[in-house]
Amino acid sequence: xxxTYSKNANHNMRRPxxxxxxxxxxxxxxxxxxxxxxxxxxxxxxxxxxxxQPEVVAYFRFLMQTLAPKSILEIGTAIGFSALLMAQYxxxxxxxxxxxxxxxxxxxxxxxxKYDSRRQIKLLxxxxxxxxxxxxxxxxxxxxxxxxxxxxxxLPQVLERLEVGGVVVIDDVFxxxxxAKPIAEVKRGQRTIYRGLQRLMDATLxxxxxxxxxxxxxxxxxxxxxxxxxxxxxx
Numbered sequence: 001x002x003x004t005y006s007k008n009a010n011h012n013m014r015r016p017x018x019x020x021x022x023x024x025x026x027x028x029x030x031x032x033x034x035x036x037x038x039x040x041x042x043x044x045x046x047x048x049x050x051x052x053q054p055e056v057v058a059y060f061r062f063l064m065q066t067l068a069p070k071s072i073l074e075i076g077t078a079i080g081f082s083a084l085l086m087a088q089y090x091x092x093x094x095x096x097x098x099x100x101x102x103x104x105x106x107x108x109x110x111x112x113x114k115y116d117s118r119r120q121i122k123l124l125x126x127x128x129x130x131x132x133x134x135x136x137x138x139x140x141x142x143x144x145x146x147x148x149x150x151x152x153x154x155l156p157q158v159l160e161r162l163e164v165g166g167v168v169v170i171d172d173v174f175x176x177x178x179x180a181k182p183i184a185e186v187k188r189g190q191r192t193i194y195r196g197l198q199r200l201m202d203a204t205l206x207x208x209x210x211x212x213x214x215x216x217x218x219x220x221x222x223x224x225x226x227x228x229x230x231x232x233x234x235x
Contacts, residue, residue, distance in 0.1 A: 064089035069141035076146030080108040132157040145171040149196030174220030
């Protein structure tokens with residue numbers, strides 16, 4: 001019988017940590033961006049434009065400086081905040097970012113022209129499904145932050161262009177906790193997203209050709225590492 005841990009051992013280790021007070025702590029204690037990134041983040045929140053949350057910003061700083069990717073693909077530019085963040089912390093990376101929304105494209109073009117000082121970022125306009133087959137570059141890091149129901153649709157083409165050992169980060173996969181509910185408890189208007197995300201989890205979490213991990217920060221990140229040249233995904 002194991003004697004090391006008594007009944008009085010620290011049970012806090014077994015409690016879920018994503019509580020309002022923990023989120024507040026992360027958002028107030030971690031390093032904040034300054035300069036143009038701070039201005040863009042403030043603008044996005046004033047205008048209710050979805051960009052990555054402060055705790056994800058902190059995580060991306062860590063990822064970029066640790067992985068030091070050389071070729072990045074982003075699906076979902078919005079106003080260009082995350083592309084500019086990645087450019088700042090991965091200064092040798094070339095970044096290709098895809099956006100379809102006309103209003104966001106106008107803002108992104110303006111922001112990239114003003115703040116992409118090393119000219120690292122190439123913005124491609126249009127539907128990801130149309131653009132992905134035309135890409136010829138290989139990538140070692142991919143960030144997907146676009147239509148949630150389409151993640152599973154984009155994934156096969158993304159993996160084709162990802163180097164072995166490359167990483168995919170997918171944002172907003174918990175959908176406020178809906179992912180963990182039975183579908184009957186999900187609002188009808190959200191069920192297409194729910195089904196798409198469930199297919200994404202089924203295709204990745206136990207796939208022998210991938211290493212996948214769910215990270216419970218913000219609205220949830222799915223992290224995927226490509227382990228094989230040819231990755232088999234379920235139909």
